[in-house]
Amino acid sequence: MFNRIVFVAVALTASALAQAESAPWPEWVMDPSSFEGRLAASDCVPYSGSLNIDRQQVAANARVALAQQISVKIKAMDKTYQSRVDDGKASKIRSSFESSSEQTVDAALNGVRLKKVEIIKNSEGRFLCGLLTLEQGSDTKLVRDLMVAKSVDVDKNTEEILLAKFRERSAKTATK
Numbered sequence: 679m680f681n682r683i684v685f686v687a688v689a690l691t692a693s694a695l696a697q698a699e700s701a702p703w704p705e706w707v708m709d710p711s712s713f714e715g716r717l718a719a720s721d722c723v724p725y726s727g728s729l730n731i732d733r734q735q736v737a738a739n740a741r742v743a744l745a746q747q748i749s750v751k752i753k754a755m756d757k758t759y760q761s762r763v764d765d766g767k768a769s770k771i772r773s774s775f776e777s778s779s780e781q782t783v784d785a786a787l788n789g790v791r792l793k794k795v796e797i798i799k800n801s802e803g804r805f806l807c808g809l810l811t812l813e814q815g816s817d818t819k820l821v822r823d824l825m826v827a828k829s830v831d832v833d834k835n836t837e838e839i840l841l842a843k844f845r846e847r848s849a850k851t852a853t854k
Contacts, residue, residue, distance in 0.1 A: 706794060707807050713793065717751075717817060717845075719743035722807040725797055729806065736808035737792050744790070744810055748783050752824065755843045759830070782827060786812065786820045817845055 702708075703722075710718035721739035723732050794809040812820075821841050825832060832840070 703798065703800070704796070704807070706809050707798070710809055710811075713809055713811060716811040716814065717744065717747060718793075718809055718811040719747060720807060720809045722798065722805040725804040725806045732806040733792070733795060733808065736795070736806055737810065740792070740808055740810035741787060741790070744812070745783050745787060748786060748820070751844045751846070752783075754846070755821070755824075755840050759832075759836070759840055782820060782823050785823065786816055817841070820844070 706713045707720045707722060710720040719740040721736050721743060723735050723739070726732055790810055790812060792808045793811050796807050798805045798807050818841060821837070821844050824830075825837070825840075
């Protein structure tokens, strides 16, 4: 009887461990924008046992992904701006936010830090995952900096439309 109880306890423990190891990826990894609703990027690397090295790699990869997201949003905002300044008869002289974006994106990414770091264990192995987000209010500053860099003077309504376009949630992009 005692052997049977021990066997059942061991079997249940092994089953629980197997389920924990095959747990799905956390929501913040699969959909980084779900973390506080901010513009964010996540990345995971196979865990090597060196937390510092893996963390640096995750941060660098997430930073590149965040810069790409910002660039895509700037392109969308640029198209919105171009359609707003078209008066229907002739296009006014307009400048492209896209051409000023690299320096502005670099400035926006300056000082961002990983908000979350976690070792994830699942059936695929052990991974170090990290989440990088823009600070609150950085999106507004980024849009305004782009307008200043291109000497674009817009009314409050157009500025709000451009900011809303920038904040628009893009299609979910899974990192893993």
